[in-house]
Amino acid sequence: MADPKAEQLGVGVAKDPSLMTGAIPKRDWMDVPAIFRPGNYCYPGKQEIVEYLSSALPGKFGPAREWNPEDEDWNLPENWKEIILEGIRERLDKFRSLKIFMDCCVRCGACADKCHFFLGTGDPKNMPVLRAELLRSVYRREFTKAGKIMGRMVGARDLTVGVLKEWFMYFYQCTECRRCSLFCPYGIDTAEVTMMMREILHLVGVNINWILEPASNSNRTGNHMGLQPHTFKENIMYLVDDIEEITGIRVEPTFNRKGAEVLFITPSADVFAEPGIYTAMGYLLLFHHIGLDYTWSTYASEGGNFGLFTNNELMKKLNGKMYAEAKRLGVKWILGGECGHMWRVVHQYMDTMNGPADFLEVPKSPITGTVFENAASTKMVHISEFTADLIRHGKLKLDPSRNDHRRVTFHDSCNTSRAMGLLEEPRYILKNVVNNFHEMPEPTIREQTFCCGSGTGLNTGEIMELRMRAGLPRANAVKYVKDKYDVNMLSCVCAIDRATLSVLMDYWNPGVDVCGVSELVGNALVMEGEKERETGLRFEPLAGSEEGEADV
């Protein structure tokens, strides 16, 4: 099915009858079945991938098999219902959050219009409250007396194959961005519910390939892309060549080097795909500029962690490489690149899962002497915290006019804003490396930021229309600053964003590019002994040069 054009979708999203445009569905939501058709679901995990993951974590991935969401029969294990109910019971016992979130919702509806999926689709089941009710209704039936006795009257329903299918549909239309949780009077976090439900669906072999394949690559080769060590190095060396061509400086990254002071880990997309590679060039320039004693690792060559979108066990297993490698190499602390969900894992899970990192030291910037007390236990610092500290201490020689061909805005990634609170650091950096910076409207940034629409492993081509709908709130806010200030660069600190927002901008706001904050840092850095810069890190002409502003 061809994806609709932006003009067409733009009219539909505002005009077609939906709960978002004021039309109340006639049927009760329990009577509306989930129907799968090309374009509204992600492809299931490949059999060999599921087999590989099952061998790594026995019992967590259900039967490996061929199945098609469009088929009536999903080849579920015979005792699927038992497995699921036991899965729910186990998680109720393991997570207080789930119990509280099942019991406390009053259906006030404050969350209803906070979800980007709801805003873009108008589908009632994308209201966070209803997304949680998809599970809550079964919870009532199976785990509460009222539900057992009174059934549908109290919002309880039986667990059927239809319910399971509905779960597969809607728990893969949530990107765990936590925006709803911000507005909930009880802090009910749909991300938490979605995480549990995805775990539970995995138990009966209901899954998507776009998450499982990168996860399995990451386990084996160290990164999502499946880059083997020599290729990983080779990719970075290409960037080194480009940097030399642009600046005349040869930076000298090292790999798997024992005894380095700092281990640097970033999402592998940064060394592999545009526009992330320009961000990686920014890192390389920055570390050269300050003479940081650091190493890359090919073994722990992935900052991202698709285990977060799969289950706790896989998240822990994949994340374990970071500390294992830091220990093997004997570094003092870890520096992390720009990534959203990676920082959710690093900030809120890593130390608990794989700590204590007692073989590392409390991070201390060798350049400024700043001790990062906020990372005293986890021993991992965010590149924006690190860079902001360098700028604050005047350790970087910057020429922001080299970014004058950019009129920049900043997208807060969901995870760094609502699961960490990294808001000012990137803004401080931006204000020092660009001259034209404009914020998007307040209800769309900082803690209220909107997801790119394709997070949690939904960055896959087969659901393009859904992604463009879910990304509409973000795109719309960018359009606002594009129209008002002629913004042509959407900066961010997230690798998934760099990939997904590029597509989103091409669709809704052609002419707006996407970059990592570190790319803009790299552009602005005045390197010792460099040649006169004629282009930016993308080989794009700078403002004032002959072809100036060619990219607008």
Next chain:
Amino acid sequence: MKVLQSLLLVLALIVIALVVAVIPGGQTLIGKVLPYLAFAVFIGGFIAKVVGWSRSPVPFRIPTTAGQEESLPWIKPNRFDNPSTTFGVIVRMLLEVTMFRSLFRNTKAEIHDGPKLVYGSSKYLWLFALIFHYSFLTVVIRHLRLFLNPVPGFVQAISFADGFLQVGSPSVMISGLTLVLGVLLLLLRRMIRPQVRYISLVNDYFPLLLILSIAVSGILMRYFLRVDIVSVKQLIVGLATFHPVIPGQVGAIFFVHLFLVCCLMAYFPFSKLMHMGGVFLSPTRNMANNSRKVRHINPWNDPAIKPHSYADYEDEFREFMKEAEIPVEKE
């Protein structure tokens, strides 16, 4: 439909109360037995629920951060929306519980041609919720005067403030009226806003209507069908001192009121009303955002889960690594 079902349920309860209040022994049942039963269910159920929640651990530190983190010393952290200390968490919880901080943030999104999304401030729900909850609280405190002898100062003060208008005799208590107002506003909002209407269950309408019927029966009893307040107090104090008595001249309306209150108490622990307890235990609100500074312990963390080892990795790729001049452990 669901409103109607809920309404019928509440009406049925009222009819039951009216019938029981006139049949022999009925008043004893409602006045002497039910309150104890209901109270026991309420307390027992409430505790069981909270204990049930507490039995499950909080494996990870997962606050929803709603402001700047504590990081570099020169960046001002948002101490209460993104607390990194216990004090900050206490303030955050206080703001949440007493001021409904998160609801105060509420916005309303609309989609217009363009497409253009517009976000407006929306404080109605916050306001309605405040009116309702504080009225309810005041009414409950005011009722303590029936249980306690002598009446504590703060109960007297609140009752005095509540009746400061000094209209009518007995003087009108504002909280009773605002409680009815609060319930009606919440009810109307639920019925009118399409999104909320679509998700509403009997579980949502029933408690609102039950509380409404309690408030209305109370108001009827105080101002219109005047019951003998001395007898009421005698009955309530009797209950409180475990010497229940049924004085002769208490009107039927009082038994309706008391019966409905018993229903509410017994219903409470099994319903969404438990948000009253749950809000205190919500891990996204009651935890400090200091997970990189202080290690949080997960009691069921499985040490057997290890990463794919470096040794296995090197074994698979050693030749490539050597060729690419990447250091290896084993030559």
